[in-house]
Amino acid sequence: MKNIFITLLLTLASLGASYAQDANTSPSAPVVESINPETPLSEPTLVDPTPTPAPAAANEIPPQLNIKPNIKPVAPKPPRTIPTRFGDTTGEVFIGQRTVINRYAGWGWIRREKDTWRKSKWVMLEETPGVLFAPGRYLGHPDRDNGTQYKLYGTWATYKGYEPNFDVFVDVFQIKGFELIGAAEIPKMSPPRSSRGRSDSEGTYSRGANLRR
Amino acid sequence: MWKIAFLFISAVTCSLQAGEHIFVSGGPALRYFERHKDKDHDKYWGNFIVSVVARQKEVSQEYGADDLLTWLIYKPAHQSRDKEEKVDFMPSIIANAAKINATLIWFSTKDELINYINTGQDRSKIKIERFEYFGHSNKRCFMFDYSNKLDGAVPDFSALHLDDLKKIKPSSFDPRAHCQSWGCHSGEEFSRAWFKQVKVPMLGAIGKTDYSKGGVPHLSTQQGRWAQ
Numbered sequence: 001m002k003n004i005f006i007t008l009l010l011t012l013a014s015l016g017a018s019y020a021q022d023a024n025t026s027p028s029a030p031v032v033e034s035i036n037p038e039t040p041l042s043e044p045t046l047v048d049p050t051p052t053p054a055p056a057a058a059n060e061i062p063p064q065l066n067i068k069p070n071i072k073p074v075a076p077k078p079p080r081t082i083p084t085r086f087g088d089t090t091g092e093v094f095i096g097q098r099t100v101i102n103r104y105a106g107w108g109w110i111r112r113e114k115d116t117w118r119k120s121k122w123v124m125l126e127e128t129p130g131v132l133f134a135p136g137r138y139l140g141h142p143d144r145d146n147g148t149q150y151k152l153y154g155t156w157a158t159y160k161g162y163e164p165n166f167d168v169f170v171d172v173f174q175i176k177g178f179e180l181i182g183a184a185e186i187p188k189m190s191p192p193r194s195s196r197g198r199s200d201s202e203g204t205y206s207r208g209a210n211l212r213r
Numbered sequence: 214m215w216k217i218a219f220l221f222i223s224a225v226t227c228s229l230q231a232g233e234h235i236f237v238s239g240g241p242a243l244r245y246f247e248r249h250k251d252k253d254h255d256k257y258w259g260n261f262i263v264s265v266v267a268r269q270k271e272v273s274q275e276y277g278a279d280d281l282l283t284w285l286i287y288k289p290a291h292q293s294r295d296k297e298e299k300v301d302f303m304p305s306i307i308a309n310a311a312k313i314n315a316t317l318i319w320f321s322t323k324d325e326l327i328n329y330i331n332t333g334q335d336r337s338k339i340k341i342e343r344f345e346y347f348g349h350s351n352k353r354c355f356m357f358d359y360s361n362k363l364d365g366a367v368p369d370f371s372a373l374h375l376d377d378l379k380k381i382k383p384s385s386f387d388p389r390a391h392c393q394s395w396g397c398h399s400g401e402e403f404s405r406a407w408f409k410q411v412k413v414p415m416l417g418a419i420g421k422t423d424y425s426k427g428g429v430p431h432l433s434t435q436q437g438r439w440a441q
Contacts, residue, residue, distance in 0.1 A: 105365040124363045129245040129297065134364075141249050142364070161363045162372040164351050169369050199353045 082138045082145060087177025089153050094173070096123075096152040097186045098136060100143045103200065104191060105163045107134060110152060110173055122191035124161035126174045135178050149184035153177040167199035168192045231279035232342030232387055233334055234272075236265045236315070237326065239348020239396075240290020242360035243297055254349070254360065258294050258302060260424040261347040262286075262309055264395065267428040268345065269313040281339065284315040285326060287348070287357040287371065294361070322370040323357070323377060331382045340387035344415075347430070350396030352403055375403060378410035386413045395430045397421040400440035414441040 092112070097120075099108035111120035127133045136145035157172035170192060238261040247253040265284060276282065286306065295302050310317035318333075320326050330341065349359035349367075358371035386392075392415040394403060399417030407415040420434025432438065 105363070107364075124366050126363060129243065129293075143249075160369045162354060162356070162367040162369055162374070164354065164356060164359070164366065167351075167353055172363065172368070196353070199351045 080139050082135050082148070082180050084180045085178075086135070087132055087153070087175070089151070089177040089179055091153050091176075094152040094154070095181075096150045096173075096178070097184065098145045098148045098150070099186075100146040101191065103165050105161070105165065106170060106191065107173070109186065109189065113151075117186045117189070120186075120189070121171050122189075123171050123173045124163075126157055126172050132175055132177075134175070135180065147183055147185070149181040149186075151179040151181060163191075165198060165200045166192070167194035167196060230338055230340070231277065231281060233281040233283055233339050234276060234343035235330075235341055235345070236269065236282075236284045237344070237346045237348070237355075238262060238265055238284070238286045239346070239350075239355065239357040239359070240287040240361055241294045242290075242349075243293060245297060246360045246364040250365075255294075258291075258298065259305070262306055263427055264347050264424055264430055265345075266309050266313055268347075268395075269315070271429060272343070273313075275343075280342065281334070282313065282315040283318060283329075283333070284310050284313075285318045285320050285329060287321070288319040289321050289371070290358045290361040323355075323373045324370070324380075326373065327377065327380050330385050331380075336382070336385045340390070341385050342387045342390050344386070344390060344392045346394045346396060346399075347424075348396055350394060350399050350403065352398040352401035353406075354403070355394070355396060355399075375406040378406055381411050383410070383412040386411060388413065392416065394418070395422055400438075404441050408441065416441045 094110050095113055096107070097109045097117075105124065106122055107125040108123070109117065109120040110123045111117055125134050134142055135148070135150055136142040139145055152173065152175060154173055154175040154177070157174050159172060160169040161172045162169055168191075241255040241258045241260060244253075244256070247255060269282070291302060291306065307317060318329065320329065330344075346355055349356040353375050354367070355373040356367040356371070357373070358367050360366070362368050362371075390413050392407065392411070392413050394400075394415060394417045397418060398420070399415070400419040401417070404415040404417035407413075416439050418432055418434075418437060419440050420432055420437025422430040422437075423433035424430045
């Protein structure tokens with residue numbers, strides 16, 4: 001009887017050992033790839049075959065899965081928005097309506113605060129790259145604020161700007177700050193044009209000599 | 214009869230005297246303004262510099278031993294492009310001028326350029342035998358500062374318009390001078406106005422010119438041609 005019991009124990013032990021060996025070599029064994037990107041993929045980490053403790057509570061993470069990835073969390077990019085106020089906002093107030101006109105250089109219409117739009121001027125904006133720039137550049141593309149109205153602060157330049165498509169010289173506003181008003185509509189107006197007609201060519205104006213370089 | 218003889222003698226005298234060959238370079242646009250555009254310009258800052266060097270090599274055989282070679286370059290646009298790229302290109306420009314033995318003169322306004330044409334040398338003795346422009350232009354204007362100070366536009370002081378040509382003294386030029394604009398569209402209107410005011414023909418492009426190959430610019434419009 002004692003011999004039978006010992007034999008039974010040995011058989012069970014050998015069966016257990018072979019199961020454990022199978023668990024190490026079986027192709028169907030679960031392989032968990034390292035999350036750390038620095039670990040070579042050719043040496044996958046195997047799950048420890050030793051019996052796992054009793055199932056953890058729902059809010060606990062099993063220790064073998066509690067591997068913190070070595071990846072820095074990527075902060076979501078903040079949405080591109082125009083600040084409500086930027087730069088020096090002291091001095092005379094001008095109201096500016098950003099207006100994009102196809103193939104017509106310039107920023108839009110500007111009037112004094114007390115004036116009506118009938119007295120507004122089509123202007124070019126003198127910016128200082130990296131320091132003072134047109135509000136629409138906050139949106140990643142200077143034209144994306146088309147139809148937006150601002151309070152503008154700055155002065156009129158002593159020179160005019162040459163519009164190369166319509167061959168006219170228009171006023172230049174040197175911006176020093178702005179306040180966002182928001183989307184707005186103004187009466188439809190046409191910017192100035194040369195009495196000689198357009199200065200672009202064949203309807204497909206190329207503004208410079210260099211197209212690709 | 215005497216008139217013809219006088220003209221003949223003055224022409225012979227003129228041909229024996231030293232003349233001046235002038236190259237004019239406009240400035241590059243800023244990438245800050247151009248990078249958002251479908252057809253952007255001046256990815257390379259030195260388009261209007263290397264093209265002059267290449268052109269000078271082409272025509273260097275046409276100079277007399279005593280002829281002057283002067284290179285006028287619009288400075289403000291180059292300075293602001295330097296600032297944008299955080300690279301000082303001025304030594305490179307100066308080295309290029311030295312390479313072609315040109316006297317380098319910076320200018321900042323169209324009036325400075327016109328003054329040089331009229332009075333930069335003793336024009337009773339030294340006539341302009343060659344005048345070539347490399348830069349941005351449309352059919353009515355040379356734009357030395359295109360899209361550099363103003364987005365897609367030019368300050369008036371750096372736009373040599375048809376209306377400014379009357380300030381140029383025709384007597385500054387040798388009657389047989391070679392004048393050429395390597396900018397876009399000059400042959401469509403500017404050349405005609407130049408001849409009317411300056412009395413010397415100017416070769417200009419009908420269509421666009423392209424500087425992207427790095428040497429002397431070439432016509433890039435399919436049916437483009439040179440006209441004067």
